[in-house]
Amino acid sequence: MLTLHTAELLVPGPGSAPLPGGAVLVEGDRIARVGPYEELGAACPHARVRRWPGVLTPGLLARGADALLERTYYPDDPYEITELGAGPVTGAAALADLKMTEARWGNSARRGTQKLLARGVVAVSGRFTVPAVRTAVVRSGLTILPPAGDEGAPSPDPLPDFVRGDPRAGRESLERAFHGVLEPGAPARFAAFAVAGPDELLEQGPTTCVATVIGGRLLHRRR
Structure with a gap:
């Protein structure tokens, strides 16, 4: 069609x-x-x-998305909101308290990929080491790319500068975000x-x- x-x-x-x-x-x-x-x-x-x-x-393109999906937990709405809040959970100590399993990471990644799709993301880059997370990304339809040489250390906020409202961001920041x-x-x-x-x-x-x-x-x- x-x-x-x-x-x-x-x-x-x-x-x-x-x-x-x-x-x-x-x-x-x-x-x-x-x-x-x-x-x-x-x-x-x-x-x-x-x-x-x-x-x-x-x-x-969301760069460094392994940090967004493998080091950030997205609570299951509405079941975990009362306990954990509506926002994502980050930080080694907080994640350790959740006693994360691979299956739980996979479920969180599915919710995370939906958030990326809702922001116009069609591709992600990063080193995904949790099999369930990688499976969730593949099934979402997002393209997985290897990290670019200029990405540096993974960031918990992998989208380009213009997403964060950085006043220094220019048109090149937006064009670099296109995939x-x-x-x-x-x-x-x-x-x-x-x-x-x-x-x-x-x-x-x-x-x-x-x-x-x-x-x-x-x-x-x-x-």
Whole structure:
């Protein structure tokens, strides 16, 4: 089935000019065409159309995600919220008190990957040493990449500077966060953010994500 994803602004990737009213035509797990919505819609009148507010961009890469998924525990809502609180549990002492098992790490990682998908993440990098965690990441649809040489020590906050609202973050920070480009033949993995443009995305971060697509499948949609 053909699916046409469109938004007010399409950002194909680093170094590419944004396209107002742009669209991505997906066939299976690949991008078939990229261009103006009116043009692609006329050429493929039977395609299913998904309209997203804001900006359509390549999905994001979360660097050092082993720290986020193997050294951070996500409480099971609602069963553990009263005891542990709603926020993630970090720190060696706190995790030791939880008496973590591999199975529990795997369950936590499944909840963690859902949080990543909800922020437009389509790929992660890191050294995953807990088999259940790696299995959870693979099953989520996220692509696993080896750590880049410039990543340094794993960080508990692996997303790029612009996510943290760092006032020093610039456009290069956002472009470094993209994984892949939106072009014909490329894997269909991208995200939509409810912002007016890249500058607003830098300012507000990926909590504005409204949809994440991986392999042509809609894996996250804000309700």
